[in-house]
Amino acid sequence: MSGDLKACIEALSGLDLDVNPATVQQKSRDLYWYSPILKRQLGAVTADFVVAPRNEDEIVRILATCWKHDVPVTVRGAGTGNYGQAMPLFGGAVLHTKHLDRIVRVGTDHMIAQPGVVIEHLEKTARESGREIRLFPSTAGTATIGGFIAGGSSGVGAIRWGGLRNPANLRRLRLVTMEEMPRVIELVGDDISKAAHAYGVNGVITEVEIPIDPASDWVDVLIGVDGFDRATELAVALGEDDTISKRMLSTFEAPIPELYFRRHGPFLVDGEAAIAMMVSRDTLPALVAHLSRLDHAHLRFRADAAEAPGKLPAVYELAWNHTTLRALRIDPSITYLQMMLPREKLAESFAAVRETFGDELMMHCEFTRFDGVVTPVGLPLVRFTSEERLEEIIMTIEAKLGLPVFNPHRVTLEEGGMKRTDVGQLEFKKQTDPKGLMNPGKMIAWTEPDWKPVPGKTFLFAK
Ligand code: FAD
Known part of the structure; x- marks a missing residue:
């Protein structure tokens, strides 16, 4: 699928680019090896280059350029996801959020942060003003807030606040679309579910607003x-x-x-x-x-x-x-x-x-x-x-036994999650990523909207 890579990389010159195959492969891997099945299936997956934007304007430039040259883009936070969420199944670019690590604002009841902020840093910063964040994964010491919202589901705090699907736990997402002229969109309320836990298939999250509460010891x-x-x-x-x-x-x-x-x-x-x-x-x-x-x-x-x-x-x-x-x-x-x-x-x-x-x-x-x-x-x-x-x-x-399993040995949103198409996320992807270049291979509904699970069978995309 990787379109005109040479022209794409040339057009991105001046940005923080990595084309060294060894380090590109490192940044193309997450903790997929957690699953013996994914370990076998995904071992050879690698991107063609890694690009690490320093601000939203650079993200717009990267997405417009990759769109023009038909190059897939897979976003990476810290790469601690364990379902291969951040792995570029069809090559192309890994967009690394490591430079987007600034906390923008700490209010009395909310925080605004760039996606690459490590979650533990958010918690420590909130505590400096007597507050704490609501939810974090047990990987908080390394995982990013953007990766948690796009790739995670629940964690510490869930006994008080429920999971990330609880609308009260996310206030706002800002994201950039992948089109000829990328747009910056703000999602609030129910619309947040279009991009939360979507593995970055329908845009790059560039800012998050989360609630904070009085801290406990x-x-x-x-x-x-x-x-x-x-x-x-x-x-x-x-x-x-x-x-x-x-x-x-x-x-x-x-x-x-x-x-x-x-x-x-x-x-x-x-x-x-x-x-x-x-x-x-x-x-x-x-x-x-x-x-x-x-x-x-x-x-x-x-x-x-x-x-x-x-x-x-x-x-x-x-x-x-x-x-x-x-x-x-x-x-x-x-x-x-x-x-x-x-x-x-x-x-x-x-x-x-x-x-x-x-x-x-x-x-x-x-x-x-x-x-x-x-x-x-x-x-x-x-x-x-x-x-x-x-x-x-x-x-x-x-x-x-009649107990539903969320299969952690599958790379797609549908097979690991509710085993059905998320119509809201699919419709949103049609608007935000019309060429289907964002993290391709993770949303079955994009190629097969009527997909139904077959017990024991893995859905495999043709390359
Ligand atoms: P990554 O792995 O880099 O990315 C995750 C997904 O988000 C990928 O699909 C990626 O493309 C996408 N993404 C990343 N940044 C963006 C962005 N800015 N815009 C759009 N898409 C983006 N998960 C839980 O939910 N709860 C847990 O308690 C938990 N515990 C874990 C414990 C262990 C030991 C391990 C190995 C994993 C655990 N996880 C858990 C999974 C994972 O660590 C978390 O979900 C973590 O928050 C992912 O963050 P990350 O920065 O590593 O994201």
């Missing part, structure tokens, strides 16, 4: 629980207890904690399930009181205790997708899935998973608020043996 906590079902039951109760203010609530089935949370090992008890929480310091006594009434749950670690060592990772780096990362570091054969769990049938669902898969799956849940209701999302670890078996597990979970 969060304390990391680990609770050991006798049995995973009891841990889940307790997590639901703690999630619903508004006297305990929380930023994160996660549960892990044994033996995940004892096998993979090595640095916290001295505080954990073998055989116990664990709950990881971030609790506000002023409501921690309410948690302690709650636990003191139970004989099957024990506070095993609190980061503010005198005996807590100074250099432990934050508990959010045990949770979300970091659970898989910790397991992968110890056992490279581990992979994971993402699944919905019906709130009203949690114990039955876990029993069915256990009965069907034994220790091939180890449950891990993150608790969020969907429309105000505390709901777990399953991110089970899977002992990977073969691609065929992984596909079979997914089909069994969906068809036999």
Whole structure:
């Protein structure tokens, strides 16, 4: 698909360009290798050049030039996405947002930032004025805010605020279209969903406005629980207890904690399930009181205790997708899935998973608020043996157990997400990227608007 590359690169002279094949390949990769399937499929993917704009005018110039020469453009933040979102399947340009790293404004209830700002920096800056951001991925130390909004979905903060799909969590996006004369568009309200979690297929986000709130002093906590079902039951109760203010609530089935949370090992008890929480310091006594009434749950670690060592990772780096990362570091054969769990049938669902898969799956849940209701999302670890078996597990979970899977082993928006066309994003792409040059190969609906998923089959684009 890569059009007239030579003319394109010449026309972009004077910009921060990289055409060295080795570094271009590095910047063409994200954390796709997380998935054994994507690792095989995407290993050879590379762009033809990387361009790093210094401002919005340069983005307009890059998009107009690439449009003219039919060169695809894939935007890259920090490249921590783990579904190959930022990988240029059809070559062309990687547009790197590394120079767009300025916080534009910190208000009392909002922040405005360029897309390349690292999320941890946003949080630190908000805290300087007694505020905090609402949501961040467990990769906040390296990931960018533009990459989170375009490629992520939820994370720390979800137990208070829900995910990125909650319209209250994003105030405004500014984006540049890819046309002969690129336009700058501002999206607010419901329109934000046209470009949020769209993998950058319908424009380059150049500015984001997010809400900020009065900051709390969060304390990391680990609770050991006798049995995973009891841990889940307790997590639901703690999630619903508004006297305990929380930023994160996660549960892990044994033996995940004892096998993979090595640095916290001295505080954990073998055989116990664990709950990881971030609790506000002023409501921690309410948690302690709650636990003191139970004989099957024990506070095993609190980061503010005198005996807590100074250099432990934050508990959010045990949770979300970091659970898989910790397991992968110890056992490279581990992979994971993402699944919905019906709130009203949690114990039955876990029993069915256990009965069907034994220790091939180890449950891990993150608790969020969907429309105000505390709901777990399953991110089970899977002992990977073969691609065929992984596909079979997914089909069994969906068809036999009736639990929808958001497949993290697919590169397209539809296969990894809701398994259907997002009409709003498709219509928007027709207006903002009429030649289909932005991150091609990530939106099935662009080439097959009537696509329907076939269990066990991967949608592959012809090059
Ligand atoms: P990239 O990977 O560079 O890009 C992500 C997508 O956004 C790509 O499609 C890219 O083309 C597009 N994009 C980037 N910038 C722009 C822009 N300016 N305009 C338009 N499109 C753009 N995700 C979560 O949601 N929650 C988590 O808790 C979480 N935890 C993770 C833990 C681990 C260990 C790993 C490996 C991944 C995790 N992720 C999580 C996935 C990922 O780290 C996050 O979504 C992260 O925010 C992506 O940011 P990034 O800057 O690395 O984006």
